[in-house]
Amino acid sequence: MNPQDVPPKPTSPPTAGIPRVEPGTDPVSFPRTETQTETPMETRTESHPDAPAPASVTWSAPRPDPEPAPAVPATKARTLWKVLFAVVLLAVVGCLAWLAVWLNTGGASPEADGSREGTLQTVETPRATSLPLPREGVKSADYAVGDCFKDFDPESLAATAVPCDSPHSAQLVAVFHYPQGESYPGAEVLKAKALEACQATKLGPAANEYQLNFQRSFPSNTSWDAGDRRADCYVSAPNGNVINKSVLP
Structure with a gap:
């Protein structure tokens, strides 16, 4: 082989322009361009020792902070309190008004009680006896509140009704009516x-112009069975008519 046929020794690899990597840092890869010079494999091996591949990194967009709940304006809160106060006040006023009407109409008195317990009558009513007065032999079941009687005997089953502006000894002022279906309650209860x-x-x-007493009259067991359902209260004068x-x- 002629000496001229032996190719010359390759020159030393170029060192200019090779990036320098400091020890302990991860290598960073960049895409190559056409003007980048190829570096021999052995030179890359010596210059960049084997290093573990970087761990994979997952990128995610940061989560937005939750929006705070809208605060109730102070003016709105005050309005709600005012509305609530007005509702409560109206309810209280309505209850008081209803109670006043109920009391004024006699809801708490026995006169307005039309239930099974019976009714109490203390208001003068048209006379049950026929005019003209006086009238004798009026039965006790026909006595009406306001009637006046001459020579009155509360135990008698009949009396003589007279005008109240004429001399009399008693006047019927109140009657308690028991329901017809009620059983006989006994003498003490009726009294x-x-x-x-x-x-x-x-x-x-x-x-106030007379000396008066209260007298009571109520049915016996026999008169109750005959339909007598009333307990009477009379004002009477002990001195007669x-x-x-x-x-x-």
Whole structure:
């Protein structure tokens, strides 16, 4: 082989322009361009020792902070409190008004009680007896509140009704009516009910002009079976027929 046929020794690899990597740093790859000079494999091996591949990194967009709940304006809160206060006030006023109407109409008094317990009547009604007066032999079942009687006997089944501006000894001022379907409650219960009727009676100014007593009349077991369902209260004068005015208001 001729010496001229032996190719010359390759020159030393170029060192200019090769990036320098500091020890302990991860290599960073960049895409090559056409003007980048190829570096021999052995030179790359010596210059960049083997290093583990970088761990994979997952990139994610940061989560937006949750929007805070809208705060209730102070003016709106005050308005809600005012509305609530107005509703409560109206409810209280309505209850008071209903209670006043109920009391004024006698809802708490026995007179307005139309239930099975019976009703108490203390207001003067049209006379049950026929005109003209006086009229004798009026039955006790026909007595009406406001009627005046001459020579009255509360145990009698009949009496003589007279005008209240004429001399009389008694006046019927209250009646408690038991329901028709009620069983006989007994004499003591009927006597107590007649006393309640007397205590509930309101008398007029004329009652102060006379010496008066309350008298009670109530049905016996026999008269109850015959349909008598009333306990009566009378105002009577112990001195006989000395009353010549109605003692009711």
